Amino acid sequence: MLRIEEELKSQKIEIIESERIHSDELYLTVNKEDFKTACLSLHKLLKSAVIMFFAEDMRAQSKVFRIYCVFLDTQNHSWVVVRTDLSEDALLFSSLAKDIYSASIFEREIKEMFGIMPQGCPDLRRLRLHDEVWPEGFYPLRKDSVLPKICAFLGSYQFRRVEGNGVFEVGVGPVHAGIIGPGHFRFSVVGEPIINLELRLGWTHRGIEKLLEGKDIFAGVKIFECISGDTAFGYSSAYCQAIEKILKVNIPLRAQYLRVIFLEFERIYNHINSLGGIALDVGFSFPAQFASLIKERLLQLHERISGSRYLKGINTVGGVQVDIEDNKAEIIRKSIFGIQKDILELEKMLYSSTSFMDRVDSTGILRKKTAQDLGVTGLAARSSGIALDMRKVFGGIYEKFTFNIIAEQAGDVCSRMKVRFWEIKESLGLINQGLEKLKSVVGTSGVAGGLPGGGEARSLDGVGIGCVEAWRGMLRVWCRIDKEGRIIRCKIVDPSFHNWEGLSFAALGNIIPDFPLCNKSFDLSYAGNDL
Amino acid sequence: MIEKTFLIIIQAVFLVILAPLISGIIHKLKNNLRMRKGASVFQPYYNFVKLIAKDEVISRNTSWIFRATPVIVLGSVFCVCFLLPVLHKSFFLGPLGDMLAVIFVFSLGRFFLALAALDAAGSFGGMGSSREVFIASFAEPATLVSIFVLGLNCGSLSPSAVASLEGWRFSSLLCGSALGMVALAETARIPVDNQETHLELTMVHEAMVLEYSGRSLALLELAAHIKQIIFFTILSWVFFPCPVNAVWGWAWFIIKLCIISVFVAVTEISLAKMRLFRVLDYLGFAFLIAILSAVFALIGM
Missing domain, CATH: 3.30.460.80 (NADH:ubiquinone oxidoreductase Nqo5 subunit)
Structure with missing residues (x-):
């Protein structure tokens, strides 16, 4: 220091x-x-x-x-x-x-x-409060801001323009044909190759940071679980971590293990979903269906062990509310064995298809230097040669586990796919280790630790950063709470926030019909980015 | 004479009515192959009935081309139905056109569809047209050479001669496979195009019809089904040459089409869609095979 x-x-x-x-x-x-x-x-x-x-x-x-x-x-x-x-x-x-x-x-x-x-900032365009709707001078995160009465202003957004012979613009979205979030993509193309891509997001802005102000710390967990539905557990973990730091709570060992296990479950089902999506986007429908089958089995497993398909309602400040008892652990072990076999099958299916590998190989390359400059994190960064994983950086409970992270150098769709398969296998290993470790802490002080000193627990105020390596990458939460246990200000940064920028660079030089494939290989969150 | 004309009309109507079923069968097979139940094989008929009863939305910025195109496209494929002997080798309007006419009448439809997609000035329509024309410019040479080889083998370009191919010849099987590869491209199937995709940026044929709705869409979809059944018919002549019997001709015909449908469904399931510019290699390969088959045909194999 x-x-x-x-x-x-x-x-x-x-x-x-x-x-x-x-x-x-x-x-x-x-x-x-x-x-x-x-x-x-x-x-x-x-x-x-x-x-x-x-x-x-x-x-x-x-x-x-x-x-x-x-x-x-x-x-x-x-x-x-x-x-x-x-x-x-x-x-x-x-x-x-x-x-x-x-x-x-x-x-x-x-x-x-x-x-x-x-x-001196070269770009001051609004990100989330679109000019078409929100008036100038409305600054929602100021404490004294008042919601404007009329919300329809005919401002407009300036896209970067590429001009020249044969350059034309293709605008896609915000409404898309699939069941995905809304985002506007503005391509500048010469024939099929993309020479510029600009994203305009913010369509699902719900004012989460404002919404959290003044909320009780326990009520905050519920809001965090809804920020991005596919990362419900990651978000609630990061938030709880921040609050527990401020309140100086040490959560029970068993709860720490349980958090590791559930976070890895979230990683696996989302990675499987992305892999299926990659196959679907190139029209390779059999593996796509197979992947969705595996995902569904995982979701059903989640429901059996926690009561929630998407791992909601598990975390709470001070621990977890759901325990994995011995009989549940047995169910998990059995299902995981089958799932592991299916994942290997899926891997074989994809890697042995020439037509599929031809699509993913060298498509959508994100160079290491670009990724570093943009602040790309998580899986996308690891596929571009940046071996950064918060589980390794901050250790904590993960020091008791053995797992490896992989960094692919190529930065193309294929690397992102490889890293996904690798991480799924490592996650399955982590879950198995976690289940073993749970045996050793049976009966000790339950899973949800009490807050220190009962009611007086809330007399602590301050700030803290919570961070987990969610399946997309580094998920960051900064929080300030007051003495009554209310949130004063909360800043959330989803891994997608920077990774969207990464996507817009990865797509350059590719042809338009390959863009959905690049997009799916990043598999970013609209809701998490827009907050 | 009047009786024959009547039979030819019946045959054309038979083709039109059967066409959506083939698409339905392929779709059902694909879904079953990937562990899904899938919609009924009659779904394309339900879609047609649903769409034909609907109103349509037409952009204010379009010209007459946009409105005329569905009729022209359907009309062109419907014309082709009269040129092909399906149920019996004498059931066709011989003097009106030979196999070359079939190809060029299809091109007429394609030309108008490409224009109509540009007409609405949407970005997807433009992309669809440019891709379709790009693909067609490589698909047509391969189709033409294949058809010539069939002509060489039968001694005539008349559809009736091609339809009554007897037995397998190496050169006709070879040009048949070139024609099969082209047929996948022409019917907007994987590995060239993907009919099922929701990704507007990757579409080819679907992107061109994106602006259409209601009745016009129903006509365009029907035209696509008919075009498909015509390609499959030509393939069935090459791969399953057997004398057509007037009474049971229709049953044989359906069986042949079903076998081809299975092939198409399995191909679609086991391949990923190729990169757009890779289509050049694919159709170039088809063209090469067609040329090769011409050589074999000339040396009498």
Whole structure:
């Protein structure tokens, strides 16, 4: 940690306050003028993309807006947060976007939600509050914002335009033919090859971050489970982790094991679904049906062990509400054995088909450098040669498990497929290990740990970061709660947030009919991105 | 003479009525092969009845081409029905056209469909047209050469001569397989196109008819079914050459078509759709096979 402070001091940056709030969270308060240089030097030192970058309205407490920029220090397994205060009469800071690309969509978000101006940011278009609907000057995440009475303004969105002989635009969406979320894709093409792709998302913006403000910490779990239906468990885990950190709760060992097991279940069923989707998108329908069969069996297994097909209602602050008793463990073992065989079968089916492999090989290449610059995480990053997995970085309970992560170098659809198969197998291993370990903690203090000191538990306030490696990638939640146990501000970053940008670069140079395949190989969330 | 004309009309109507069933059978087979129940084999008829009763939405920006196209496309394939002897080798309007006419009448329909897709100025229609014409420009040479080889083997390009091929010849089987590959492309099937896809960006034939609804769509779908049955009919002559008996001709015909349907369904299940530009290799290969079969035909194999 001293390394970081020395580095900043050598840059003549004055650190007003350096505070280690939790063992893995270092907060550095700097002057507004030093904010940019501090972020740039941390970015260089830690070789980390901007993980989170957000603002908080603290006018009630100290008449300021505070902005936070979070980096990941993989060496010390820690988050490094740079924060600074902006006084109410000068709501601007110098933009990082030109130096750190991964900051740019965050800056657009800050501008749109708080009206804080990132000076020098090349792109200030709104992300989620579409100009056609929401008026200028409506900043919903300010504490005093009022919902405008009329919501229909005829602004319009400027797409990047590519001009030239034979270049034309193809707009697709937001409504698509399949049962997927809404998103608008604007292709600029010359014949079939794509020379520019721009995404316009935000159609499912539900104001989750605003909705969470003032909610009780237990009520928050239910909202988190609904942010993105396919990552219900990942979201609730990340949230609970953040709150438990703030409340300084140590959840029982058994509950920790159970969280590992359920998170891996979520990973497996979603990976299977994506693999089936890849096959379906190239018209290879037999394996697609086979994959959906495996997925359905997994969902039914979830229902038998937890009562919920999509693993909702399991997590709670302080532990889990569902236990896997010995008889359930036996059911899981039996089903997993069959599922494992079917997955190998599916793998054989796909890899042995020449016509299928021809489609996925070298399609939709995302280069490593691009992925790093964009801040792409999770599976997509691991397929492009970035071996980053939060389960390995922060360890915790995962230190008791043996599993390996794989990094493919090619970055094409085929790599993403390979990584999926690899992760499914590792997840099955993790579940088996978890079931073994559950035996050793039988009977100890149940699964849902009480909050410390009964009713007084809620007297703790503060901030904390929760992060899990969900099936798509690094899922991040930053939360501040007050002494009554209410959420004051919550910032959520879905892995899709950066990975969508990755997709728009991966598609370049491919032909239009290959785009759905690239898209499916990333399998990103609209709801998680739009919040 | 009047009796014969009457029989030819009956035969054409028979083809039109049978056509959707073949699509239904292929669809049912595909679904059963991939562990699904699938819709009834009569589903294409239900779809037709449903669509024909519906109103349609026509873009204000379209011209007469958009409205005329469904009729022209259906009309062109319907014409072809009169040119082919299906139930008996004498049941066709011989003087009106030979096998080459069949191909070029199809091209007329395709030309108008490609124009109509551009007419509505939607981005998908344009993509569909450009892809369809791209595919057709490689499919047609292969079809033409195959038809010539059949002509060489029968000594005439008259459909009646081709329909009464006797026994298998190596060269006709070879050009038959080229024709089979082209037939998959012409009927918008995997590995060239995918009829079942919901992905508008990958469509070829479906993208062209995307703007159509109601009655027009019903006509276009019926035309696609008829075009398919005509291709399958020609294939059945090549692969199952047996003398056609006027009384039981229709039964033999249906059995032959069913065998071809099974082949198509199995092919569709076991392959992924190929990349768009790979279609060039595929149809180029079909063309090569056709040329090769011409060589074999010339040396009398």
